[in-house]
Every structure is written in C-alpha cells, then in structure tokens.
Amino acid sequence: EVQLVESGGGLVKPGGSLRLSCAASGFTLSSYGMNWVRQAPGKGLEWVSHMSTYKYYADSVKGRFTISRDNAKNSLYLQMNSLRVEDTAVYYCARDPGSSSWYMSHWGQGTLVTVSS
Amino acid sequence: SYALTQPPSVSVSPGQTATITCSGDKLGDKYACWYQQKPGQSPVLVIYQDGKRPSGIPERFSGSNSGNTATLTISGTQAMDEADYYCQAWDSSTFYVFGTGTKVTVL
Numbered sequence: 427e428v429q430l431v432e433s434g435g436g437l438v439k440p441g442g443s444l445r446l447s448c449a450a451s452g453f454t455l456s457s458y459g460m461n462w463v464r465q466a467p468g469k470g471l472e473w474v475s476h477m478s479t480y481k482y483y484a485d486s487v488k489g490r491f492t493i494s495r496d497n498a499k500n501s502l503y504l505q506m507n508s509l510r511v512e513d514t515a516v517y518y519c520a521r522d523p524g525s526s527s528w529y530m531s532h533w534g535q536g537t538l539v540t541v542s543s
Numbered sequence: 544s545y546a547l548t549q550p551p552s553v554s555v556s557p558g559q560t561a562t563i564t565c566s567g568d569k570l571g572d573k574y575a576c577w578y579q580q581k582p583g584q585s586p587v588l589v590i591y592q593d594g595k596r597p598s599g600i601p602e603r604f605s606g607s608n609s610g611n612t613a614t615l616t617i618s619g620t621q622a623m624d625e626a627d628y629y630c631q632a633w634d635s636s637t638f639y640v641f642g643t644g645t646k647v648t649v650l
Binding site: 436461463470471472473476483484518520523527528529530531533534536537 | 544576
C-alpha cells in the first residue's frame with residue numbers, strides 16, 4: 427500500500443527557514459515523479475514543486491525553496507528559506523502515478539507551516 | 544501564465560446531476576483531471592486523463608474535456624459527494640495548474 431507521511435511543519439518567523447520531509451512506503455520514491463502542493467487556510471490548492479528527472483518550481487517559491495530526495499531513506503524533502511507570511515499553508519506531498527503522467531494519484535495527510543512574527 | 548477557472552459553488556439536490564466546469568485556454572488540447580477534497584482531509588483523485596476513473600471511484604463520477612472546457616459530472620449525487628472539487632492540468636510553462644475550486648453543496 428502506498429503511504430506518504432509528511433513532517434517538519436511548525437511555527438517560524440518571517441525570513442526563517444524550515445525543512446519538510448515526506449516519508450514514502452509501499453513504492454520506490456525515485457521511480458516516480460513527486461510533488462509538494464500547498465493550501466493556505468480557507469484557500470485552494472497551489473502546486474509548489476516537482477521532482478523526477480527534472481526539478482520544477484512555482485514562480486512564487488523559485489529561488490527560496492529547494493526540493494530534494496534521499497533514495498536510501500525513500501524520502502522527499504522541501505527546504506524552505508526566506509519564508510514569508512504568505513507561505514503559511516498545509517503542505518502536502520503527492521505522487522504522480524507514473525512517468526510523464528502529470529497528475530497526482532496519491533497524497534499524504536499534510537503538515538502545517540505557519541509563518542508569523 | 545496558464546490559469547484554470549471554476550465556478551465558486553454548485554448546488555444540487557440528492558439524486559440529481561451536478562455539473563462542474565473548468566475553463567482554460569485550449570484546455571481540450573491538454574489532459575484534465577479532478578480531485579475531491581472533503582473538510583479536513585487530503586485531496587482524492589476522482590478523474591484522470593479527462594474521463595478515466597481510478598480504482599474505487601464510483602461510476603457516478605464522469606468527466607469530459609473539449610475546446611476550452613473540462614467538465615466533471617456527478618450523476619445521482621449523494622450527500623457524501625458534498626466537497627470541494629478542483630480541476631488540474633499540466634502546462635509546459637506553468638507546470639501543474641489547479642483550478643480555483645468549486646464547493647458542491649447537496650441540498
């Protein structure tokens with residue numbers, strides 16, 4: 427069974443940093459496209475970043491966020507620097523169903539990031 | 544940048560058909576998919592590649608995509624279908640794009 431478990435969220439001050447983790451089980455993470463998607467309180471879904479053969483970022487986070495993975499730990503990460511109040515959201519880890527599929531078949535439960543002074 | 548627009552809300556009576564639209568420039572040239580999100584829960588994929596249903600998704604969910612509009616149809620809507628629905632497509636410049644979201648209320 428595919429499982430994605432996010433962790434690392436919390437309260438951070440504007441300008442601060444945080445690293446989110448997504449532990450995958452039931453499949454080999456490096457064989458699939460993986461994404462971070464966020465949802466601000468009461469708002470819609472916003473794609474943040476993708477990693478497969480390539481790394482892609484939304485314009486709103488480019489230059490501040492870095493996606494990476496540790497194959498040995500079967501885990502995905504999102505390093506978030508220079509955080510802003512508007513980065514406050516639940517961050518979901520989500521998996522593409524296969525190569526070049528460009529949609530998300532499996533989602534984690536999310537981790538809340540709050541950026542506030 | 545590429546954008547997808549949905550109506551903010553749709554109301555439907557139990558047993559009736561709910562239709563949710565998703566509009567974007569030449570959306571019919573891309574694949575569209577749909578996610579269902581209930582309060583406090585993670586999104587769930589209900590339609591992919593315009594009209595395919597993942598395993599476990601009821602047959603009352605169907606989708607189509609042509610021209611500038613993708614459509615999610617819920618036939619015989621049930622109270623459990625009350626949720627937010629998001630369309631999503633992939634664009635070569637904007638990558639993964641989500642629609643603005645539609646709240647479906649079953650009255």
